[in-house]
Amino acid sequence: AQTVTQSQPEMSVQEAETVTLSCTYDTSENNYYLFWYKQPPSRQMILVIRQEAYKQQNATENRFSVNFQKAAKSFSLKISDSQLGDTAMYFCAFPFGRGSYIPTFGRGTSLIVHP
């Protein structure tokens, strides 16, 4: 079975600090994409970052970066210089959940950034 696991239901961080959210997955595929989505309270879910499995270089988008370990099937999200607006649910998504290339979402991590 192809699964996505987020083992941290809740995390908190002080403003301006760095936090890392973990995600692991299981697949027998070799080429694929992985995604992190952010859903702020009562707001729209948006893409944070995307990683292509065949690229060795970790993806970066401003303060957001990933640590992609293909052999370990790990895809963690690092948020640097955390801001209050980063408070949200974060979902790791992997498009091989049911063999249909439709994204399967992890259970999510609720991140709270404290002032």
Place this chain on the structure above:
Amino acid sequence: DTEVTQTPKHLVMGMTNKKSLKCEQHMGHRAMYWYKQKAKKPPELMFVYSYEKLSINESVPSRFSPECPNSSLLNLHLHALQPEDSALYLCASSQEAGTGTYEQYFGPGTRLTVT
């Protein structure tokens, strides 16, 4: 325009009512999705339309009936719902379905309450 719009924002309906949710995108995306989301949980896939044809139905009860009138519009018709169907209903679109390559763009959702 990278927006997915959904109407209405909120809906309260009785168990005998018939109502519809509407979703629209003008990004030229050929895949559209309906998800159901409970609080602090990941979105649960309900339906996938690819090139205006229903390609995935995740064993959703028949009281939910999707419709894709054209490539920009997606409707979800509701009839004889149960209180446990109360949730946030999200619409999403992506450039294609079935490749695992493209990120999804989400609408703000319709908050449905069944009384």
